Structures are given as structure tokens and as C-alpha cells.
Amino acid sequence: MLRFAFAILAILGASAWGQTPKPSHPDPLKFVYKYDIVFNVVRSVFVDMGFSIELEDRKGGRLVGRPYEFISGSLTSSEVDKVAIKRDTITGDWIRARYIPEALIEIITPTETMVTIRTRFEGLNRDIDGTEKWMALESLGAIERRILGRISMTLLGNELQYENKKGFWDKEPASPDPRKSRSYPTRPPL
DSSP states (O other): OHHHHHHHHHHHHHHHTOOOOOOOOOOOEEESSOHHHHHHHHHHHHHHTTOOEEEEETTTTEEEEOOEEEEESTTHHHHHHHHEEOOSOOOSEEEEEEEEEEEEEEEEETTEEEEEEEEEEEEEEEOTTSOEEEEEEEEOSHHHHHHHHHHHHHHHTOOOOOOOOOOGGGSOOOOOOTTSOOOOOOOOOO
16 A cells, blocks of 8 residues: 555656656748848848858858857756757756757749758756766757747838837836826715
8 A cells, every 4th residue: 555655656746847848849931032032131130139150051041150158157057948958967067058040041932932940059068077068959949939030020021119118117207297186086966
């Protein structure tokens, strides 16, 4: 009976910790635009997002950015968990993380072009003995969706225009307007 209780607790305990997230890479997007237009937009989105271009192959339809370090310090492990999966169970600390964005642009017809975004994630792990090693991580697809979203918003012309609204603490102090007086409800006549 005691073994049965331990088995139930083990099963319930394992499910209580949750499951590891599964990669969900976005599908390539097809645009009804000529190849040159799409390639130029993808390049401008890469530059706008702060990626330095390492390889630009216009004929081959490939655009690769330089490694982009998106986090360093004590929060690296938790931030990596939001965008990638750490496959190896390694002791030590995660001290940096970076990814390399890549865009593949393909001609489907003279007026249709397909864009695929891939990223290669790496995390710098410092072992207990002080050795550091870049480890490959598996992308969850969040960064790819963000880049594809920017590309589609730019191409479709529906880029969101955010108003620069100030929050409460950013506003200048102001005194109440004396012309706006509050009228309190009066008692209705009997």
C-alpha cells in the first residue's frame, strides 16, 4: 500500500512541475511582391532591428546577420528559457546568450516571393571549474515570428503607429482646473 502511495505521489509530482515547451517554428510567408522588393524590405528590417549583416547573397536569396547577444548576466538562464530550449543538462552558470538570424528569400513566380526566417541560438556556459563553452540551443520560434511579423507589417503597409503617450509619472504636474467644478447631487424637491 505504501508503494502505491509513493507511485501516485511521484506521478503527481512530475506533472506538477510542468512540461518543457516545444519548438513552434513559424511557417514561411508568401508575399505577392517581386523578389527585389521583398529582399530590400527584409534587409531593412534586419538593420532596423539592430542586426549587422554578415552575408548578403542577393542572387542566392540568403541574408545572414552577425551573432546578436540579447542577454548577459545573472538573468541569462531565465531569459533563454523564454526563447530557446537548453537540451544538455549542464552544471554551471549561463552567462551570455546570442542568436544568429538568417533569412531565405525564394522566388515562387515573378510576382510571388517566399520568406523563411531561421535563427541559431547559442549560450555561453561557465562550468564549476571555470571553463567556458558556447553551447547550441534549440529555438522555440519566438524570435522568428517577431522578425516575420516586422517584415509582413512593413510589406503590407499596416505598420502599427504607436502614439507616444506619457505615463502618469512622465507627465508634468498640473493644478486642478478651477473652471471645472464638481457639482454634487442635490436632494430632489419633495
